Amino acid sequence: MSIRTRTTPLTVVALAAGLALAAVTPALAGTTASAARPAAVSTAQGDPRNVTQRVTDFYGAYIDAVWDNEDPAAAADAKALRDFYLSASARKKVTAWEKKNHADGILFAQNVPVKWKVTYTGSGMGHATSRVTLTWSDGKHPEVTRIDVQSDLTTRKITDLKPAK
Template sequence: MSIRIRTTPLTVVALAAGLALAAVTPALAGATTAAARPAASFAQGDPRNVTQRVTDFYGAYIDAVWDAEDPASGADAKALRDFYLSPSARKKVTAWEKKNHADGILFAQNVPVKWKVAYTGSGMGHATSRVTLTWSDGNHPQVTRIDIQSDLTTRKITDLKPTK
């Protein structure tokens, strides 16, 4: 019985210290801003899924062109195009850019603040995804959409078309 009497206060002190540390740790880490806080607690992907690949491409591409002051951003954007787009899609994008003097992946001269990708169907060896680009924050943000066609065998983007 004397052993229990001596260990109980020690257990209470250890438990109190652990709870105090758990309460103080977030404060010691500092408050995060909305921009630094992730939207979800985890992310995942599957390189075999063509819609996921379109999502990966647009996320990385937008990051690269958003950081235009970074000297590597132009090379990064080109490398992403070379990897994710088929040769015919790259030709089509380049022709569109020469004609319209804008980015042929985003179909715009600026960079969106948000984006999302949704699977919209498949058939005849291709899958279609719709990319929604959000250009501003607020109650009525400007939004544009792009339909992306991907080859199910190569998983490369084979066509990009802005929707009306």
């Protein structure tokens, strides 16, 4: 028997085992194969000097913290993020809105979005404005809301948030 004849069955068995493991691993992890795949963009970058990037960083981290509400550190994380990214006056406005509306004053909602996007919309008079688009469901016609976020160009702090019209 030649070496080639003996290695072919071993190659087939190894290949089949690898394919079976690849098919079973997402199920064992509690995810589907499509959920286990990385997003279309596999790298990310940022610039701490860019105020729109900072709004993006804030909303990404804030939504992660609020989404993980069963984690004991989540509430402290969300508060720390507010303290770091928002100016004192913006925090006061958010707190007042929350008391009046009994909802989250960063998301302007009682629940947490499944997706978010931030877009630069303009600047002037020492401020930049970004539009945050929050997507609340998956599917063909997901519910979407938008928030206009104003940031100070010098301090890079968020100075105002309001639902977009």
